[in-house]
Amino acid sequence: MRKLVFSKLPLTLLLLVLWLPALPARAFEVEDHVRFESALEMEVLKLLSITDLATFEPLIKDYQRLNPTVTVDYTQVSSRELYKAVSAQEEPFDLAISFAMDLQMKLANDGLSQPYQSRISRAAPAWSRWRHEVFGFTAEPIVAVISESGFDGLTLPQTRQELIALMRENPDRFSGKVGTYDIRTVGTGYLLGTQDANSSEAYWRLAEVMGSLDPQLYCCSSQMIDDIRDGDLLLAYNVLESYARSRLQEEDDAQILRMQDFTHVALRSALIPVNAENPDLGGSFIDYLLGPNGQAMLERETDFPPLSSYDAASSGPLRPIRFGVTLLANLDRLMRDRFIGAWEGALRLK
Structure with missing residues (x-):
């Protein structure tokens, strides 16, 4: 830790340091911050987002190409920190972008967002937005990622039931090698866990089997994917396919599995x-x-599938997570505590 050694400071500087008032601490933790200056700065758009800066930069620059007078001030945070920042209202942001659909809905429901309507926003599918306040713009499948060598000699599971049976039959192989979100601290993890549980009773059997195998808990998809690639995990469950595709190379010992019983599709909003x-x-x-510009850039320059790529008529096992009151119900404190308690019990964390 860097320290100020006051005995070595000139007296005038020492007095200035002691006189300056302490800056107020932010109500949230920042992971990254960059300001994209425009050549003709007349306005500043302040974006708060959970998306990696490197991924979002092409979109920002294309937006500025179309809006050359706008400087974009971009702050990257986690989904929980974004929720805290918007709730606290201590620092104004003009747009908040998150993958935690339920937390975005709660912000809107608590009166912490404002409505917006335009010809483009009204044309979006009704299931992809909430009260003209929360707007989904990607459609991202949630998948499993496996180590190909770790599954050598095994039949690849196509459903959660098959995955449960495979892990039960091979405990020595999978012990300490299964990873998933820590839903207690990760907003996206809690969202995906509750959606799995609402969709199938197999979720709790899967959690119990994972609990018998010393599961590894993570903050984010990227770390799970890296540990698959490095050989520290054989299975990462409930991973954002977009991050898997962006981090994995053809030569990596890894494979993406979309479960055929159902594969949830979540919206970045x-x-x-x-x-x-x-x-x-x-x-x-x-x-x-x-x-059209943003949706085309998402498809061409990022690994985020644009909302326009999702076809409900031919989606097969893809099952979109829709904005609705069910997402809000899962955030009720009593229901959340009960769900997390059951999850901790299934994973043998208490």
């Missing part, structure tokens, strides 16, 4: 916080993300 200083700019970025 945007909302305009109630205290936004430039809500019109936030709205213009929503229109960009939902419009």
Whole structure:
């Protein structure tokens, strides 16, 4: 830890340091922050997002190509920290982008977002938005990622029932080698866990089998994928396919599995916080993300499948997570405590 050694400071500087008031601590933790200056700065769009900066940068620069007077101030945080930042209202942001659909809905339901309507936003599918306040703009499958060498000689599971049977029959192989989200601390993990449990009773049997195998718990998909690639895991469950595709190379000893009983599709979404200083700019970025330019850039420059790529008529086992009151119900404190308690028991964490 860096320390100030006051005895070595000039007296005038020492007095200045002691006189300066302490800066107020932020109500949330920042992972990254970059300001994309425009050549003709007239306005500043403040974005708060959980998306890796390297992934989102092409979208920001394309938006600025279409809006050359806008400087974009980009702050990257986790989904929980984004929720805390918008809730605290201590720092204004013009747009908040998160993968935690339930937390985005709660912000809107608690009066912490403001409505936005345009020709483009109204054209979005009804299931992909909430009350003209939360707008999904990607459609991202949730998958399992496996180590190909670790599964050598085994029949690859196509359903959760087959995965359960495979792990039960091979405990020595999978012990300490199965990873998933820690749903107690990761908003995305809790969202996906509750959706799995709502969709199939197999979720709890799967959790119990994982619990017998010393499961490894993670904060994010990227770390699970890296541990698959490095040989520390054989199975990563409930991973964002977009991150798997962006981090894995053809030569990596890994494979993506979409479960054929069902594969959830989650939406990355945007909302305009109630205290936004430039809500019109936030709205213009929503229109960009939902419009042809943003959707094309998502498909061409990122591994995030655009909302326009999802075809409900021919989706097969793909099952979208829809905005609705069920997502809010899962955030009820009593229900959340009960669910996490059952999850901890199944995974033998208590």
